[in-house]
Amino acid sequence: MHTKSFQILVQSPDLGISLESIRNYETLSDLKLSLFPQSHHSFYFTFNGKPLPDQTPISQFPPLSTLSLRSRLRGGGGDGGATGAESRDCYLNMYADKKPDKVDPNEQRLSKWHNCALSNEPLREPCVIDKLGNIFNKEALVEALLGKKLPKEFGHIKGLKDMINIQLSAIPGADDGPKFQCPIAGLEFNGKYRFSALRNCGHVLSAKALREVKSSACLVCHKEYTEVDKIVLNGSEEEVAVLRERMEEEKAKIREKKSKKVKNDDGMGLEGTRLSGTKHGVDVKAVERVSAKVEEHVKLANGNVALNGAAAAKRFKAADMAPANATKNVYASIFTSSKKSEFKETFTCRSLPLGRN
Structure with a gap:
């Protein structure tokens, strides 16, 4: 064909x-x-x-x-490099684990200076800091303490004594962006500049203002402070380590002071715990008189016990306690029946059968 x-x-x-x-x-x-x-x-x-x-x-x-x-396009089947050998599991495994979102370092920095370290809400008065320089909204921190919902990273905060009230200087008419500034240098509270809080008065000042103006008093209220009173806000790891060491030293001093007080109280005994009466309005002389009477009664009671033990056969009679000028029989009639009967007498009363008047 x-x-x-x-x-x-x-x-x-x-x-x-x-x-x-x-x-x-x-x-x-x-x-x-x-x-x-x-x-x-x-x-x-x-x-x-x-x-x-x-x-x-x-x-x-x-x-x-x-x-x-x-x-023909090289590289597989002309579809961009796929050879057809890949299985569906490859694509499923590729997207199974969600990749973490990238965090903008600028946003992270601003968040530490604009928001509460606990609730992440915008800072608003009243604000407080802890002894490590973290900034909080006081309301959010108190609520977490009452509800026992404080994270472990803030476990060093046990109560109000661990909070330091601060006074932030607001920027007039600031709607967006930084809302606070240094009241002396005018630097914005945005993390680009270092700030410190004075624990004795609570004013927050920039490090530049404290460095440029050499003074041992607050530049706002002129209250004296020492270097220990300066707490760096949102400091670096080294600065936080220094603040933590200082906090532990303060706690150790408080514990040592309490232990000494307890030892002194135990060693003083009753004689060392007498009240001066000047603070609590106690009449010391009256207390001493009452104490003397109590001791006298104790001695009498001990003496009566001894007498009762030595002469247990002798019974007590009301006539024995009659006053000096009183007739014993008349005095005894007040406490005993005038008629002899087989019923026994008791002290200050008569033993009467039912129906006897």
Whole structure:
């Protein structure tokens, strides 16, 4: 069977080949071998936009049909490098773990100076700091203490004594951005500048103002302070370590003072705990008189016990306690019956049977 001769037009936009007439080929593979003997696998034919297999007979195309010759893209299947060997699990594992969002360092810095360290809400009066320089809204910190919801990082705050009230200087008419500033230098409270709080008065001043103006008194209220009274706000790790060491030293001194007080109280005994009476309004002389009477009664009671033990057979009679000028029988009649009976007498009363008047 002789192959029919067909005229086929071939073009290749990738190779810059315009329309050429092709005849006497059985399949598209034979046609590619004739055009590219060494690299025929790098090309393929399309007809009306559809890819054609290499074994497609040329006889199935109508005469004067136009075939397009295109080059294959290297790297897999022409889809950007995918080879088809990847499984669906690869893509699922790729997006299974959510990548952490990148934190803007500027936003993180501003948050420490504009927001409460506990609630992350904007700072508003009244504000307090702890002994490590963290800034809080007082209301949020007190609520966390009452509800016992304070994080471990703020576990050193046990009560109001661990809070220091501060006074921030507001920027007039500030709506957005920093709301506070140094009342002396005018530097903004935004983390670009170092600030310190004076624990004795609570005023917050910039480090520049404290450095430029050499004074041992607050530049706002002129109250005297020492270097220990300066607390760096939102300090570096080294500065926080110094503040923490200072805080632990203060706690150790308080514990030592309490232990000494307890030892002194134990050693003084009753004699060392006498009241002076000047502070509490106690009449010391009256207390001493009462104490003397109590001691006397104790001695009498001890003496009566001894007498009762020595003469247990002797009974107590009311006449024995009669006053000096009183008749014993008349005095005894007040406490005892005037008639003799088999009923026993008791002290200050008579033992009467039921129905006896």
